[in-house]
Amino acid sequence: MLDVQKIRNDFPILGREVNGHPLVYMDNAATTQKPRQVIQALVDYYENFNANVHRGVHTLSMEATDMYEDARKKVAKFINAGDPDTVIWTRNASESLNLVAYSWARENVESGENIVLTPMEHHSNLVPWQELTREKNAAIRYIPLDNEGVLDLSDIDSIIDDRTALVSVVHMSNALGTVNPIKKLCDLAHARGAKFLVDGAQSVPHMVVDVKEIDCDFMAFSGHKMMGPTGIGCLYAKKDVLEGMKPFLTGGEMVLEVSYEKASWADLPMKFEAGTPNIADAIALGVAVDYLEDIGMANIDEYERDLTGYALNKFIDVEEEGGKLFGPRNPDQRGGIISFDTPDIHPHDLGTLLDQMGIAVRTGHHCAMPLVRSLGVAATSRASFYVYNTKKEVDVLIEGILEAMRYFRDGVR
Amino acid sequence: MLDVQKIRNDFPILGREVNGHPLVYMDNAATTQKPRQVIQALVDYYENFNANVHRGVHTLSMEATDMYEDARKKVAKFINAGDPDTVIWTRNASESLNLVAYSWARENVESGENIVLTPMEHHSNLVPWQELTREKNAAIRYIPLDNEGVLDLSDIDSIIDDRTALVSVVHMSNALGTVNPIKKLCDLAHARGAKFLVDGAQSVPHMVVDVKEIDCDFMAFSGHKMMGPTGIGCLYAKKDVLEGMKPFLTGGEMVLEVSYEKASWADLPMKFEAGTPNIADAIALGVAVDYLEDIGMANIDEYERDLTGYALNKFIDVEEEGGKLFGPRNPDQRGGIISFDTPDIHPHDLGTLLDQMGIAVRTGHHCAMPLVRSLGVAATSRASFYVYNTKKEVDVLIEGILEAMRYFRDGVR
Amino acid sequence: MALGSLNDLYRDKVILDHCRNPRNSAVLDLPDVSCEAINPFCGDEIRFQINLDDSDRVREVGFQGEGCAINQAAGSIVSEALNGLTLTDVLDLSKKFSRIMEASLPKDVVVADKEAINLGELSALYKVREFPVRVKCALLVWSALDSGISTLA
Amino acid sequence: MALGSLNDLYRDKVILDHCRNPRNSAVLDLPDVSCEAINPFCGDEIRFQINLDDSDRVREVGFQGEGCAINQAAGSIVSEALNGLTLTDVLDLSKKFSRIMEASLPKDVVVADKEAINLGELSALYKVREFPVRVKCALLVWSALDSGISTLA
Numbered sequence A, B: 001m002l003d004v005q006k007i008r009n010d011f012p013i014l015g016r017e018v019n020g021h022p023l024v025y026m027d028n029a030a031t032t033q034k035p036r037q038v039i040q041a042l043v044d045y046y047e048n049f050n051a052n053v054h055r056g057v058h059t060l061s062m063e064a065t066d067m068y069e070d071a072r073k074k075v076a077k078f079i080n081a082g083d084p085d086t087v088i089w090t091r092n093a094s095e096s097l098n099l100v101a102y103s104w105a106r107e108n109v110e111s112g113e114n115i116v117l118t119p120m121e122h123h124s125n126l127v128p129w130q131e132l133t134r135e136k137n138a139a140i141r142y143i144p145l146d147n148e149g150v151l152d153l154s155d156i157d158s159i160i161d162d163r164t165a166l167v168s169v170v171h172m173s174n175a176l177g178t179v180n181p182i183k184k185l186c187d188l189a190h191a192r193g194a195k196f197l198v199d200g201a202q203s204v205p206h207m208v209v210d211v212k213e214i215d216c217d218f219m220a221f222s223g224h225k226m227m228g229p230t231g232i233g234c235l236y237a238k239k240d241v242l243e244g245m246k247p248f249l250t251g252g253e254m255v256l257e258v259s260y261e262k263a264s265w266a267d268l269p270m271k272f273e274a275g276t277p278n279i280a281d282a283i284a285l286g287v288a289v290d291y292l293e294d295i296g297m298a299n300i301d302e303y304e305r306d307l308t309g310y311a312l313n314k315f316i317d318v319e320e321e322g323g324k325l326f327g328p329r330n331p332d333q334r335g336g337i338i339s340f341d342t343p344d345i346h347p348h349d350l351g352t353l354l355d356q357m358g359i360a361v362r363t364g365h366h367c368a369m370p371l372v373r374s375l376g377v378a379a380t381s382r383a384s385f386y387v388y389n390t391k392k393e394v395d396v397l398i399e400g401i402l403e404a405m406r407y408f409r410d411g412v413r
Numbered sequence C, D: 001m002a003l004g005s006l007n008d009l010y011r012d013k014v015i016l017d018h019c020r021n022p023r024n025s026a027v028l029d030l031p032d033v034s035c036e037a038i039n040p041f042c043g044d045e046i047r048f049q050i051n052l053d054d055s056d057r058v059r060e061v062g063f064q065g066e067g068c069a070i071n072q073a074a075g076s077i078v079s080e081a082l083n084g085l086t087l088t089d090v091l092d093l094s095k096k097f098s099r100i101m102e103a104s105l106p107k108d109v110v111v112a113d114k115e116a117i118n119l120g121e122l123s124a125l126y127k128v129r130e131f132p133v134r135v136k137c138a139l140l141v142w143s144a145l146d147s148g149i150s151t152l153a
C-alpha cells in the first residue's frame, strides 16, 4: 500500500508552519506542491547541463536536448500517446486549449456549425470557444446538468449533431469534482463526425488517463497540477490532426526553411514550438511523471477516492450546521474536490479564518464563474486533495470549518 | 571594477569539464548560464511559497502573489517601463512577438500597408510578419544592409512611409553582432505614424536599455538570455497601446466577468496572461535582474565591449589563415558576438572539434536563415560572450579555431 | 482554540455593528450619482446611489452589496462617511484611504498608522491591513465611487 | 594537444578519401529517380540522381552536396554503395543503417556493433555514433533517398 508519510517527507513545503499551525494544504486543484526530486531536477539541470536545445553541436546542448526529449517521451508514455511527437509543450492547459482554438478551430469550424461544451467548463475551455464562435458565426451548445452537477445525457442526440464541429469537455470539474463520462461522449462525438477534446487538467494528475483508450483527438493538461513546475503544460493530439493543422506561434526553430518571402514548417512536434522552449521545466515535469508512476496512478486514484469518501462522510457534520455540498454525492462520480457553501459566513471570510488555522483552501468562482452563479452563489469554498493529504488533515479541515462557522455566528452575524 | 572571478564563482556550471577540458561556454546568444542566486530562488519558492497566484486568500497564495508581482516591478524598473502593468509575462521573446502579431497587428494592419524589418531579423521577428502580411495582403519591406552588415539608411524615407504600420527591428543582431540605431529608427517610424517594436532579446541582457528613452511602442525579450530560467519572457508595450489591444490567449484569470454567452476582460497586465502563469520562473527572473543590477548594466556593457575588442584583435590570427568575420569591424557598432566562416572546414566540423576541447560555440544559421544565406554561406560559427567570459577564454577559443583549421587541413581536405 | 490567536478584525465593534445592521440600504430612485463595482476574483459586488444638496454636497446615500463581511462593513461605514462631502472630497478621501491601506514602505506605514486614527469609523477598516489579500475587499467600495464620480466629470 | 584526444573520425582513411575525392559528383540528366534533402538546422544539402538498368537495379548515381565533412563523406560512400541494388534494397539498407546509427538500448547497441562491421565502406560512418549530435549529418543522405523513392511508389 501507499506510504503517505514517506510521500509527505518528499515535499519540503509540507513541513512549513502557517500562522503558527502546521500547513494543511488543500488547494491542490489550483496547483500542487512539488517533491524534492522535481526541485532537484531543476537544480541539476541548471548546475550541469543548461544549454539551448536542438541547435547546438556542443556537448551541453546535446545533453540538454536528450534530457528534454526524454521528458517528452515520459509524458507520452504516461498518457499512452504512443508517438512522443504527438505531445506538444505549452505553458499550461490554457495555452493548449488556445492552441487548438487558433490553429485547428480557426481553420475547421464554419459558420452555422456548433461546438458542444458542458456548463462546468473552466474559463480556459469556455472563453476561447466564445471568441471563436463569435468570429466564425458558429454556436456554443451546453449539455445540461442535473441538480447534483452531473451531466444529463438524456437529450444528447439533439445536442451533438451533424453540425457539431467539436465536443470539448472537462474530464474532472475543478469546481464541483464531477468526473464526466469522457469515453462515452467521445464516441458520441465521433459518431457525428465531430472532433473530441478532453480538458484533462484535473484528471491527468489524479487517475490513469489513456488517450488511446478514450480515443480523443485532443487533450490539454498542466504540469503544475501534477507535481511539476509552473510554466509547462501539454497538448496531446492525434498525429494526423496535428499534421493537418497550421502552426500557432511562429519563429525560432519551428521552421524548415525561411527566405525573406516565406517559410515552411518543421516536422512535429517542433512545428508547434516557437522560440526557446521551457527546457528546464519540461525536464522537471518528466521527473514528476517518474515520481507519479513510482507511486502508481491507480494507487493514487484509490487513495484519493478513499480520502474523499472519508471527507464526504465527515462533511455531514457541516451539513448539519447548514453547510451545502456541491457536486455529486456518489464517490464514483467525483474526484477529491469538496466545493461547498456555508450559511452566514462568506467564503472569503471562511478562507481567512481557515488560513489563521494553517488550512489553505480556495474560495471564489474557481474560474467557472457562470457555473458558480448558476449554483445561486457568487463564490464557493473548495478543499481539494492530493495523494499527500491525510485523514487527519481532513479532520482538521472539518473542525476548522465548524469552528469558523461558530465563531462567525457568535460575532459578525 | 568588475570582479570576473567572483562572478564566475556564482555560476556552478562554469566549474564543469567537457571532454576532459574546462568548459569554455561561448554560446550565450543562444542561452546564458544561471548564477546560484537564480537557481536558489527556484528552490526557495518551491520549498516555501509555492501556490497559485491572484486567486487565493490563504497565506501561501498571498506570498506567492507578492513575490510574483514584485518580480514584474523589478523587470519594469530594469527597462525603465514606469508602470509595472506594462510588462506582460510570456514564455520567451518569440511569444512576445507573436502576441503583438496576433493581438495588435491583426486588428491594425490593413491591406496595402507595409511592415518594415531589417534583413538581420531572427525568424521570430520575421515569420510572424510574413504570416500576418500574407493574411492581410500587406507587404514587408527590408532596410538594406551594407557589406559589413550595418543598416544602410540612405533611402530610409522611401522605405518607412505613410503606409507603414509597424517598424520592427532587432536591437542587437544575434547572427552578426550588429547594434542598430534604434532610437533614430523609432523617431523615423513615429514621424510617419507607424508603431515601433524593438526585438531586445540580445540587447536587454547586455546593455542599459531604457524603453522610455527609446520611446518604442513594444519591446520583446527573453529571461533565459539574461541569466534567468527558461520559460519566461516579457513583452513591454505602452499602456495605451496595450489597452487598445484585444486579448491574445483567453481563459483563466484574464477575465473580469464570464457568462455562458460572453466574457469581458480584466485590467492590465492580467488581460494578456491566461491560465496559471510561470510563477516560479518569473520570480527567478526578478532575482536575475537583481543580480545584473548588482553588477551594473553599464559595467557589463563596458566589460563586454573590452572583451569583444580583444577578441576582434585576436581574430586577426584566424583571418590570416583565411577566416572571415561577419558583421561590423567597429566595436561601437556591435556587441559581444563573433560570427565567422573558416575556409576548408565546415562550421559543424569546427563545432565538433571545438567541443572536443571543451569550447561551446554555436554553428548554423542562428535562426536567421535568409541573412546567413545572403552572406554566401549555409552556416556560420558563432562565439558569443557574457560578463563571465574572460580574455583567457578568448585565447583558448582562438587557439582552438586555429588548431581545428590546421587539423582539418592536414586531414580531410 | 485556533481562532483565539485571530486578530480582532471580526470582533471589532464597529465592523460587527455595520455587518449586523447595514446602514442606508434602501435603493434611491433617480439619484444624482449611481455607480457599482464588482470584484471578479471573489464575486463581491457593491452599488451606490448618491443625492446631492444645493451646494453639491452629499445629502443622501443608498448602498447595496453582496459579498464578504469586510466588503459589507466597508460599504455601510462609507455610506455614512460620505455625508456632507463634495464629490471632490469623496475622491480625495478615496485616494487617502487607498494610500493608507496600501502603504508598504516602512516610513509610509508610520504615516498611515497615524492618519488612520483620524478617520472616524473608517479607522476600523484599517485592521484589514493585517490580511493583505483582503485589502481589496475594503477598497471595492472606493473603486465603485471613483469610477462613478469620474464618469460624471 | 587538445585534439590528440579526438576520436579518429576525421582521420579515418575511408572518410578522408571520400571527402577529398567525392565519387559520382556529376549531375545525371533525366534520371529515373531524383531526390534531395536539406537539414534546416545546419543548412546541409544533398541531391541524388539514380538511373536503373533493365532489371530495375541501380546502374548509375549522381551525388552533389553541400555541408560538413560527414555529410559529404556519407553522400560519396552511399553513392557507391547503391550500385546494383533494387530500390527496395535501397529502402531496406536505409532502414538498417538508421537503426544501427540510432540504437540506444544496450542490447540493440551490441547488435548494431556487429552489423556495422559488415557494411563495407559504410562502416566508416559508424564512428559518427560517438558524436550523437552529428548522427543526423550521416543520415541526411538516407532521408533524401527515402523520400525520393517513396514518392515513386
Ligand SMILES: Cc1ncc(COP(=O)(O)O)c(C=O)c1O
Binding pocket: A252, A274, A275, A276, A277, B029, B030, B092, B093, B094, B095, B122, B124, B125, B170, B172, B173, B174, B199, B201, B202, B222, B367
Ligand atoms: C535577436 C533575437 N530575437 C529573438 C530571439 C528569440 O528568443 P527566444 O528563442 O527566447 O524566443 C532570439 C534568440 O534566439 C534572438 O537572438
Ligand SMILES: Cc1ncc(COP(=O)(O)O)c(C=O)c1O
Binding pocket: A029, A030, A092, A093, A094, A095, A122, A124, A125, A170, A172, A173, A174, A199, A201, A202, A222, A233, A367, B252, B274, B275, B276, B277
Ligand atoms: C479543469 C481545468 N481546466 C483548465 C485549467 C487551466 O489550467 P492552467 O491555469 O494551468 O492553464 C484548470 C486549472 O485551473 C482546470 O482546473
